[in-house]
Amino acid sequence: MTSTPFETVAPDPFVYLDRLAGSGLGRFYKGRMLEELDVLPGQTVLDLGCGPGTDLGPLAEAVTATGAAIGVDHDQAAVEAARERTAGQDAVAVHLGDLHDLRLADHTADRARTDRVLQHVADPVRALREVHRVLRPGGRLVMGEPDWDTLAIDHPDSDLSRSYTRYVTDEVIRNARIGRQLxxxxxxxxxxxxxxxxxxxxxxxxxxxxxxxxxxxxxxxACTAGYFTEEETRRWLNHLAGGSFLAAMTFYIVVAES
Structure with a gap:
């Protein structure tokens, strides 16, 4: 092939997050998560794993100046980016922190959200236990997570499709089935x-x-890891690039109440 539809270099993580948020998919599911969160003026809402602050703006608008939108992330660069993006928004605060050990007092938040974060953490149960601790009685947590084991990509050789999904599930994503487990x-x-x-x-x-x-x-x-041969890699990518394409996956939005 002389041209390719594929990105050969991974995008900057913040660019990737912003690109997803701006896509039709991102706008749809994030909007649905915000709707389910049902944030009220004056409340305290946590964005756990806030990244560069992509979603803090809408949360700040929902709580108004009388509430608080608090972002927490384990990555210093993400925290700095989120602080820069939300500078001047008095309702927003961003902290460096670990979802497994939140530096927040018991029962201090009304709402919390996690967006494609629990698929990556070392211990999802411990993280959920921490969220339960910091939420007030009657508080609400809304989580959005994919189930990578449901990833289906059409190809004339269905064994290659299964190999690709198996590689993603087994090797790429730490908690690949978290969507169904939540x-x-x-x-x-x-x-x-x-x-x-x-x-x-x-x-x-x-x-x-x-x-x-x-x-x-x-x-x-996946080829390097032995899930594809070189010949299978060529056939797989050639068809994806030149044939009729279809891929689908299930994404779960889970509403939990304390």
Whole structure:
């Protein structure tokens, strides 16, 4: 092939997060998460794993000047970026912190959200237990997480599709099945789980999918790890780049109440 729809170099993490947030998929599911969070003026809301502050603006608008939108992230660069982006918004504060050990007093927040964060943490149960501790009675946590084991990419050779998904699930994402597990895990630490919403994004454009999934980069890594041969890698990528494309995956929005 003389041209490719694939990104060969991974984008800057903050660029990636902003790009996803600005996509149709990002706007849809983030809007639904905000709706389920049901933030009221004057409340304290936590954005746990806030990254560069992509979602702090809408939270600050919801709590108004009488409330507080608090971002927490373990990465110093993300904290600095979030502080810079939200400078001048008096309702916003951003702290360096660990979701496993939040430096917040018991029962200090009304609402909390996690957005594609628990798939990466070392101990999701411990993180959920911490959120339960800091929420006031009757507080609400809204979580959005993919289930990577549901990733389905059409290809004439279905074994290659299964190999790709298996590599992502086994090797790339730490907690790859967290989406389906969240209702059970939240209940185990004391939350009630009144609602689970399944969102199934469908990609028909390979370039749009690649911007989210990093198809070629992931495939090359899968080949190195032994999930594809060189010949299978070539067939897989050639078809994705030149054929009729379809990919889909289930994304779960889980509402939990303390």
């Amino acid at each position: 209702p059970r895990l939240a209940a185990e630490v004391g939350f009630a789980v009144p609602k689970v919403v399944a969102v199934t994004p469908v990609f028909r454009d390979v370039q749009a999918a690649d911007e989210i999934l990093g198809l070629e980069r992931t495939t090359r890594r």
